[in-house]
Amino acid sequence: MVFYYSGTGNSKYAAEKLLAVAGGELVSIADCVKNETFEFTPAVGEIVGFVFPVYCYTVPMTVQDFARKLKINTDREVYSFAVATCGATTGSALRTFNKLFPVSAMFGLPMVDNYIPFLDAVPTESEAEEILSNSDIILDDIIYNLSHRQSGDLNRYEGKGSKFISLIAGKGYANRRPTSDFSSNDKCVGCGLCESICPTSSVKVIDGKAVWTEQNCDLCFGCLHRCPNEAINYKNKTQGKGRYINPRIKL
Ligand SMILES: Cc1cc2nc3c(=O)[nH]c(=O)nc-3n(C[C@H](O)[C@H](O)[C@H](O)COP(=O)(O)O)c2cc1C
Structure with missing residues (x-):
């Protein structure tokens, strides 16, 4: 089973690939926290994996919360990553x-950077494709390590x-x-996509x-x-910079 958390699809894409070696199901961490589901029982031979993005060199709050509360029910030793x-x-x-949750092996995986306040613009389609092709090579290496049950801190991107x-x-x-840094402009049509995908239920459509x-x-x-109209901005740091969604999966 692979637990994942993803804002723009990179981690979900990697989690789907890693599921092939882990076995079991793909589980959304955000849904687990919303539904207060923290106990899981992996099947015999199943690997338990976690895939999430790095935020400011640390772990997303919802993932931290989940890792603190998670209980894996088993009396066998389970390989995890x-x-x-x-x-x-x-x-x-x-x-x-x-x-927060000790694992057998740890890996870093550079993908497309989605933190646009620090960027001039999101990469073009072909630039993103080139970055993601390189990520796929790293991902294959991670899969190789997992299938050989390698252990330890195997992160090469600290x-x-x-x-x-x-x-x-x-x-x-x-x-x-603080969400006071986010705003929606005249292009917002109140479609509700932001409300339905927000992992912390922090945004709502009102009037x-x-x-x-x-x-x-x-x-x-x-x-x-993911706003279809590019109606959402963060301070004055994201206007006109384009938007990024991992092109290899459907979110
Ligand atoms: C708030 C925020 C902070 C980030 N901080 C870092 C960082 O410290 N180091 C880094 O390499 N990438 C950083 N990133 C980039 C993301 O970790 C990266 O794009 C990730 O693959 C996004 O995953 P997702 O598509 O599954 O949401 C940050 C992104 C966001 C939104």
């Missing part, structure tokens, strides 16, 4: 996850000085989560417009990237 997808470097996200940067980055994540009703969110950027 965590894969953190990222734009470039994971920082200490995997080690943070491992403290980045230099990550222990120090991660200390600051954790705070950076907390500071960036035909997207409005953030919770103080904080996970900062997955799913609402912003």
Whole structure:
């Protein structure tokens, strides 16, 4: 079974690929937290995997919450893994996850960076394709390691000085989560997609417009990237920069 969390599809794409080696079902972490489902029993021979994006060198809040509460019911030893997808470097996200829910093996997986406040623009289709083709090579290597039941911290993308940067980055994540930084403009038609996909139920359609009703969110950027009208922005840092959804899966 593979538990996944994904704002723009990268982690879901990787989770679907990894399911072939893990066996069992693909389980949405956001749905589990919403439904308060935290107990699972893997079948004999099944691997338990986790795939999630790195946010500011750490683990998305909903994934942290899930990892703290998760109970895997089994009296056998179960091989397990965590894969953190990222734009470039994971920082200490995997080690943070491992403290909350210890796993047998950990891997970083660079994919397309969806944190557009720090970018000039999202990559073009062909640039994204090139990045994702490289991700596929790394993913094949992860699958090889999993099928040989390799153990330990096998992450090659932690980045230099990550222990120090991660200390600051954790705070950076907390500071960036207030939903007051999100807004919807005149292009919002109140279709409700943002409301239906938000992992923390932080955005609602009220009087035909997207409005953030919770103080904080996970900062997955799913609402912003997946809005069909590009009506959602973050501060003044995302206007005119394009939007990204992993082109290899249907979300
Ligand atoms: C709020 C936020 C913070 C991010 N921080 C990092 C980071 O510290 N390092 C990094 O390499 N990528 C970072 N990223 C990029 C994502 O980890 C990366 O694009 C990931 O594959 C997105 O996965 P998803 O498509 O499953 O949501 C960040 C993205 C967001 C939205």
